[in-house]
Amino acid sequence: MSHFDIIVIGAGPGGYAAALLASQRRKTVALIERQHLGGTCLNWGCIPTKLYLGATAHLEGLHAQSRLRLCRGSVQMDMGALKKRKNAFVAATHKAMGCCLEKHGVALVQGQASLIDKNTVRVASDAEQTLSFTTLIIATGSSTNWFAGLEPDHARILDSTDLLDLDEAPASLAVIGAGAIGLEMAEFWNRMGTAIHVIEAAPRIAPAEDEEIAQTLSGMLKRKKWNIVTGKRVAGLVNEGESVLVRLEDGTQIRVEKALVAVGRKPNTPGLGLDNAGVAMTGAGWVTTDDFLRTTPNIYAIGDVNGRTLLAHAAEHQGRYAVLHALGETAAPYTPGPIPGCIYGSIEVMRAGHTAAELAAQGKTVTVSRASLGANPISQAHGQAQGLVKVAWVDGVVHGVTAVGHGASHLVTLAEIMVRDRWTAHTAHEHIFAHPTLDEALRDALIAPQEEK
Template structure:
């Protein structure tokens, strides 16, 4: 047990120290609440230690490697880059450790009490904290937030060994780059891994059961990513059913329905994550868990038990760290008696950090049509963007979906979907416009700096007024 005071009653107990959990602790403590966090591993959770942060750090390594490899195009002559994977992984860990130490210090400065152990909810709304050493203590609180997070889903017949069969947890512990890799699952995480490994020199095959990679992403953006992957030698196989594997002396052979077996050195299972609700001991507490393991909540993240909330990957909302932040703030506002507005999950920001990057907010074209809208769309390529030409990255598209008014003009902005250079850093203005339900006429007059990548968004908006400059 660490930092535990003699007093074991708190205004709020948070079970889980990942993004949703620590956000609740930091936001609530800033408002003067006395808060305890129960964490079985390290504060920061999957996102910091085995997810968002290490993944993006390795993707940045891939970006640097790719940039150096094309330096001669800028007149910068250098030998072909080589990768010191030991240094790569050491830098990854340094970034993680720096953020972990910063977060730990921030929690301490906010006087948040951190209990190291597994927290289980009791029927009387108290929390039993059990340490790996077999010690236990009971803490009580006026309110409890369940934020236990999630773990990678696995596939029968693919026993994770950390050497040949990996999940996202084990990828970040590799000591060498595998030569041939199969990524099972073509969602956001799978495409990030595939892009990173390919750029660093691995031969990569994506095996996706659905008809397209990046399900839920606008088809025009998906097509950009798929063309890029194909051009870089990534073998993308959609509609592919994985039957099993036959381990060999150094790698494994993956059996596929209707296709030749695939020999690889490593397999990354990237088929999503499951909520870690089974760690919370919820049976008999009154908290309802659905068949998939998600804790059931209402639009304010309230469980069936008064005074108990659930947030983050534990509930069936988008599994994004920033969504966990928003849910945490939503709950704390309720505890403080302030106005609490439910999260609009249909308009959250999505960012995928593969090459090319993907970012979007709001409805895709097909989703808008399915929702009953008549739409007007525009697509703006990066080839005419001066900043994109300057940095040598013109691959991608900015696509805008707007509601079509009865007179045929473009009205409310419904969605913005982008693929291309640094679009994850450009999404802000599009996210605000979508969430403020702005119309095309309202945002078209906004001036974009020149030269800048953001001009492509401005040009695309302007073109929906019926007039444009460069498109």
């Protein structure tokens, strides 16, 4: 039986980063993966979606200019070629990741991991292995979830993986769930000519975002002729052979060619044998962790599987912390600071820090300031000048920044710095913002008059 200083289960962004860092600290490391390197992000999520959105961004740009009567004509995308490029990119990244692991001396073990006890793991594959460890990092991520009556049949009722693998655009698509995944998928297929119906049980789309931002986004998408239904639950989906019947609880029916179920995620913990090592779980199987991301004295859980923040960059950040804590290089509790997040597309949303509503719920006195993207020359240049940047303040210090509009995701890193470094309105005057840039909208929002929430 081989022994390793650190074993990582799951080769997504968090597990991969943890394994590399541990190897760079000259520890013996094994990385166990049952499917593909890169996890959901590379194979079925972030990266394929962005490749599709990036490849079709010019379509939206040309449409914006045609609305200004500056151009005319059409461009046809080759879905087969785009899908081929996506598959080639993912395969090349698999290869590059494998080479990097080999270069750093990480033992890549393919198979299904299952804990035997608090220091031993079995890996089921063609040749079963038993490995022992000093420290274990669980980084198994999450997968698509659904409610009763919304089960994908992978023919017309699809999950996000199915939708990314289509060979041609459906005439119409119902997107059940208006979070980042649903909205980004809808954006791409709308560019390809699909009529979009978005159904969200919450009172607004993008329900995790600031209410004003979400309402602005909704209005912008409706102008693109999306049918957006909020505050109503889907009672069931019925594959009728040539179409899908979407039945809402209030009796409303919507008939579409295909439906996407994007109502949430569930942790990938079944089959891991976590009970054998005393690992506690809550809810649907989310791994319980302490202030140091530990679930037992020598076992950590990072990324989606601990249910804290279901974002690839959060998993990577947690993975590095877990290694440093396990090796005694930090004794401080895990405090990530403001975690940035984005919804991508021609109309984008970004957020760093807290929304005004979240701060008010904490009992804080909140003020807000805004800047319209209509006054920004870069937004105007792209013919997409709708949207705004919004700053949430507490006692004259920035506690949150959010935005909606063309290119908003490009503002997210500077926004995260503003929140982390506790910028004031005066701080904006200490920096030179290049002109013309989208970044100027951040400055304009910082120095705009503040009003109570």
